[in-house]
Amino acid sequence: MEGEDHKKVHRKRQAGPKAEKKKSKKDHQQDLTPQQRNPRAFLYSMLEKLLKLFRDKETSYTISRQNPVEPPPVVVAIVGPPKVGKTTLFQCIVKNYAKQRLANVQGPVTVVAGKNRRLTIVECNNDINAMIDVAKVADLVLLLVDASFGFEMETFEFLNICQVHGFPRIMGVLTHLDSFKDNKKMRENQKRLKHRFWTEVYQGAKLFYLSGMVNGEYQKTEVHNLCRFISVMKFRPLQWRITHPYVIADRMEDISDPELLRQKPKSDRKVSLYGYVRGTHMKNHITVHIPGCGDYSISDMHFLPDPCPSPDREKRRSLSAKERMIYAPMSGVGGIVYDKDAVYIDLGGSHSHTQADENSAPANEFVASLMNVEDPLDKKMTSSHVTMFSGTAPITDGDMEG
Numbered sequence: 001m002e003g004e005d006h007k008k009v010h011r012k013r014q015a016g017p018k019a020e021k022k023k024s025k026k027d028h029q030q031d032l033t034p035q036q037r038n039p040r041a042f043l044y045s046m047l048e049k050l051l052k053l054f055r056d057k058e059t060s061y062t063i064s065r066q067n068p069v070e071p072p073p074v075v076v077a078i079v080g081p082p083k084v085g086k087t088t089l090f091q092c093i094v095k096n097y098a099k100q101r102l103a104n105v106q107g108p109v110t111v112v113a114g115k116n117r118r119l120t121i122v123e124c125n126n127d128i129n130a131m132i133d134v135a136k137v138a139d140l141v142l143l144l145v146d147a148s149f150g151f152e153m154e155t156f157e158f159l160n161i162c163q164v165h166g167f168p169r170i171m172g173v174l175t176h177l178d179s180f181k182d183n184k185k186m187r188e189n190q191k192r193l194k195h196r197f198w199t200e201v202y203q204g205a206k207l208f209y210l211s212g213m214v215n216g217e218y219q220k221t222e223v224h225n226l227c228r229f230i231s232v233m234k235f236r237p238l239q240w241r242i243t244h245p246y247v248i249a250d251r252m253e254d255i256s257d258p259e260l261l262r263q264k265p266k267s268d269r270k271v272s273l274y275g276y277v278r279g280t281h282m283k284n285h286i287t288v289h290i291p292g293c294g295d296y297s298i299s300d301m302h303f304l305p306d307p308c309p310s311p312d313r314e315k316r317r318s319l320s321a322k323e324r325m326i327y328a329p330m331s332g333v334g335g336i337v338y339d340k341d342a343v344y345i346d347l348g349g350s351h352s353h354t355q356a357d358e359n360s361a362p363a364n365e366f367v368a369s370l371m372n373v374e375d376p377l378d379k380k381m382t383s384s385h386v387t388m389f390s391g392t393a394p395i396t397d398g399d400m401e402g
């Protein structure tokens, strides 16, 4: 009993330096969030967040090492023999992303494909020089193959060229599958072409099938699937590209003196080219590669605002209609073509409104409807009349003035 009496209850210090220290520590703890107070408890969720961030940004990190602001659009080239369906696929891809129809495809077209991805799509015709240029700069190649014919010489040639500069990502697209009447034969053919494609590119390379056309376009779901692949695809930085600056000119203006051209039509021209800088930084006195032209040293260079900026990186998942930008200065979006100091509206010739051309109808519907108006508005107003009560004389424009 005696021993228990000696046990004193511990009394906290009410004053003095120790008490003050403890008090300030307690106050500080109250200001902290639960995560700051006990970081270990939140370790797992933080790790998840970090991994997600890393997964989303992986592509842009690799490409944007030279350009920390925003990577330029990814270059997608559509390559294939003549009449295989390149232009048709081009138009379908643009329509899928930008919800707009291109009147005629000319020059590269830049579209916003997602929050972190923009695409510059180019069509490559069957010319060997064009193929070499495209193989150098393309990040992704859509290799079109006519299934009813099989692989053509040009396709193999292109694949050989690609090997020189480092292989871009290649996806095969089989068209003209509707030309097979027999389903079994079509499937056999698909299988044969797939294995041939795998031997040429690599085992398991992605091959898409476009099974037929509806109203002059490929089927929407098939194009949509293809586009989804393009939107999420990861790209490797290739050797040639990370060591050279290059500009894919998406717009060109001839600024040479018209008087000089009149006197000497074959004199040298002065042109200005517009495009995103890709590859490495541009330095002074460095030669810049321009696909289709060659290597040039720069005489003058200006920074321009981004004509097709990426959408704001908010948390919303899908793009709004406003964010689905398209930049196609040479192609005539919605029937409009830009020049240096003018804007042209494509009406499809002076007699286009008399011909019922179903294919071109949606592109210039608005302008065509304006052309169909025969009387001006004031004339229509004058001839119109309103009857206020049944049995009374109608009120016309002249009555109002009186």
Ligand SMILES: Nc1nc2c(ncn2[C@@H]2O[C@H](COP(=O)(O)OP(=O)(O)OP(=O)(O)O)[C@@H](O)[C@H]2O)c(=O)[nH]1
Pocket: 080, 081, 082, 083, 084, 085, 086, 087, 088, 089, 125, 175, 176, 177, 178, 179, 210, 211, 212, 213, 216
């Ligand atoms: N039946 C069928 N016709 C197709 C298919 N793909 C394209 N075509 C048609 O083939 C024709 C040529 O298509 P384009 O898109 O102009 O081909 P292209 O490769 O751009 O042709 P060039 O620019 O001349 O090399 C068009 O009339 C298309 O309608 C397909 O899968 N099936």
